Amino acid sequence: MFLCTRQIDINARFGLPRIAFLGFVTTIISFLICYEIMHYYSDVRLSDHYFLVFIVAAILLYPFHKIFHLFFLLPYYHSFRIYKINKKKSLPFYNVYVNTPVNKYYFALGLILPFILITLLGIMLTVHFLAYGHYFMFLVAMNMGFSVLDFLYIKIILLSNEGNYIEEHQTGINILRKVKVLSRNV
Numbered sequence: 001m002f003l004c005t006r007q008i009d010i011n012a013r014f015g016l017p018r019i020a021f022l023g024f025v026t027t028i029i030s031f032l033i034c035y036e037i038m039h040y041y042s043d044v045r046l047s048d049h050y051f052l053v054f055i056v057a058a059i060l061l062y063p064f065h066k067i068f069h070l071f072f073l074l075p076y077y078h079s080f081r082i083y084k085i086n087k088k089k090s091l092p093f094y095n096v097y098v099n100t101p102v103n104k105y106y107f108a109l110g111l112i113l114p115f116i117l118i119t120l121l122g123i124m125l126t127v128h129f130l131a132y133g134h135y136f137m138f139l140v141a142m143n144m145g146f147s148v149l150d151f152l153y154i155k156i157i158l159l160s161n162e163g164n165y166i167e168e169h170q171t172g173i174n175i176l177r178k179v180k181v182l183s184r185n186v
Helices: 010-014 016-041 051-072 074-079 104-128 130-159
Strands: 002-008 080-084 094-098 165-169 172-178
Touching: 002 165, 010 016, 010 130, 010 172, 016 130, 051 074, 051 104, 051 130, 074 080, 104 130, 104 165, 130 172
Parallel strands: none
Antiparallel strands: 002 172, 080 094, 165 172
């Protein structure tokens, strides 16, 4: 049996405008740093060919970011709950939650996985296709902006001493502690 020791709603705690601002600023600063590092180590002339491919990749980046989260939590697929975010609008935006207790270190690793994988992929593609490195560095920077919310959750989860399990819901996450149930013979 699990006992909920703490409920965390990042949107209520920080506010959606502040999280969006942090993500935007992180994207801009990350792009400036990544681009300057790339530009320092390369002398290849940058190309603007395949701009439409870049736009498609930028649009698909967030769904791939979410898929990487779910891919790591695949052992818990039977507990995935799908929630439609905007019920009135024509574009369907969904979010997927894991509705079963997961070890907090495993959950934190699942949160950081898209950041690591997409960043490494972007760096590898930049090294192999230097003429399009600015595209890949911008995608890496966008992914860093998307990862701001993940890092906020990781900080709270890992610094919390209240429990060792995480359960995710529409309103945020619950930190759970496993308790033993004593049975009485009456």
